[in-house]
Amino acid sequence: MKSVYITQQGGPEVLQIRESADPIPGPGQVRVKVKAVGINFADLLMRMGMYPGAPKTPFVPGYEAAGIVDQAGPGVLNWRAGDRVVVPTNFGGYSDTLVAKTDEIFRIPEGKSLEAGAALAVNYLTAYEALIEQGNLQKGRRVLIHSVAGGVGLAAVQVAKIYGAEIFGTASASKHDFLKKQGVHHCIDYRTQNFEKEVRAITKGAGVHVVLDPVGGASFGRSYRSLTKSGKLILYGFSAAASGPTRGLLNTAWQWLKTPSFSPFDLMMENRGVIGLHLGRMTEQKELLATAMTQLVAWWEQGKIEPVIGATFPLELAGKAHEFIQSRQNIGKVVLTCG
Numbered sequence: 001m002k003s004v005y006i007t008q009q010g011g012p013e014v015l016q017i018r019e020s021a022d023p024i025p026g027p028g029q030v031r032v033k034v035k036a037v038g039i040n041f042a043d044l045l046m047r048m049g050m051y052p053g054a055p056k057t058p059f060v061p062g063y064e065a066a067g068i069v070d071q072a073g074p075g076v077l078n079w080r081a082g083d084r085v086v087v088p089t090n091f092g093g094y095s096d097t098l099v100a101k102t103d104e105i106f107r108i109p110e111g112k113s114l115e116a117g118a119a120l121a122v123n124y125l126t127a128y129e130a131l132i133e134q135g136n137l138q139k140g141r142r143v144l145i146h147s148v149a150g151g152v153g154l155a156a157v158q159v160a161k162i163y164g165a166e167i168f169g170t171a172s173a174s175k176h177d178f179l180k181k182q183g184v185h186h187c188i189d190y191r192t193q194n195f196e197k198e199v200r201a202i203t204k205g206a207g208v209h210v211v212l213d214p215v216g217g218a219s220f221g222r223s224y225r226s227l228t229k230s231g232k233l234i235l236y237g238f239s240a241a242a243s244g245p246t247r248g249l250l251n252t253a254w255q256w257l258k259t260p261s262f263s264p265f266d267l268m269m270e271n272r273g274v275i276g277l278h279l280g281r282m283t284e285q286k287e288l289l290a291t292a293m294t295q296l297v298a299w300w301e302q303g304k305i306e307p308v309i310g311a312t313f314p315l316e317l318a319g320k321a322h323e324f325i326q327s328r329q330n331i332g333k334v335v336l337t338c339g
Contacts (some may be wrong), residue, residue: 001097002338004318005058009049011245012319023099025073030105032087032098034067036118037315037336040151041214041239042280044322048246053280055091062093063280066108066117067338076102084108088121088293090283096315096338104286106293109301116300119151119307119333124296125289126279127156127212130234133292134275135210137163142208144168144199144226146215147239148184149175151307151333156212157183158305168208170195175331182308196222207231216240217255224262227272236277245326308332
């Protein structure tokens, strides 16, 4: 099998292909020949040494893949060779062969692509947990989604549309036409516009009910001030600290200094919530994640959601894929392909 390792902290050049023997599935497991691997911004932060909880180098990053079962382990009866599956992983996803437990994989519906399957688990679970479980999204409510042209952003747009939400999104102006076609009602250019002022103007001072913010730094404060009374701010990233291909300590420190503190008394007086979300720390909540994933697969089969694949790269060019994402060129998910 071939795997992409983060050999040390640094730029995209530290990603290297290594080969090893194919794994053998044990009882209750299947082996999957991977055809597509989803890349997430967390993978870039791992490579840069900015992701808490990442293994020591060298290690294989990656939280999601999709492929075809080629061997079932002893006692496995409900899966067989040829089944197409989504494989959520806890690291190790950047490989062309994986072994997975049968209660942790999900069948890909007929007519759906493996590339889309590799884009489903992390982005859509994050969007689902942020909007539905934590944000308590209800029909007709207003949602502000930062980095709306990225994988989680577009997933959140599709989930919000199911609930009939009014959608605000921040992205560079060149992406606005595409985003409007996807269902974003109000596109805000974060490079030239103050999104806090724009939200207040559009909502006539009322604000939005839910904000999804993976940016961090001063953005957290402006997002909080964009909330309506009883609104919820969901924090699930800190991309402002990753301004280049390698870790910049000065920028990280500066973004950290600009990060606001939230007073519990202000939260009580405004009936607001500030909630953190780290999908990677939810791996023990298997029943909750399985329920959400089952719902997402059902929506996918019904055509209510459909992952947007912005670009694909061969597994061997994982470094180029990281460069593509870090340059903010992507619209939608970037996927590595195998075979």
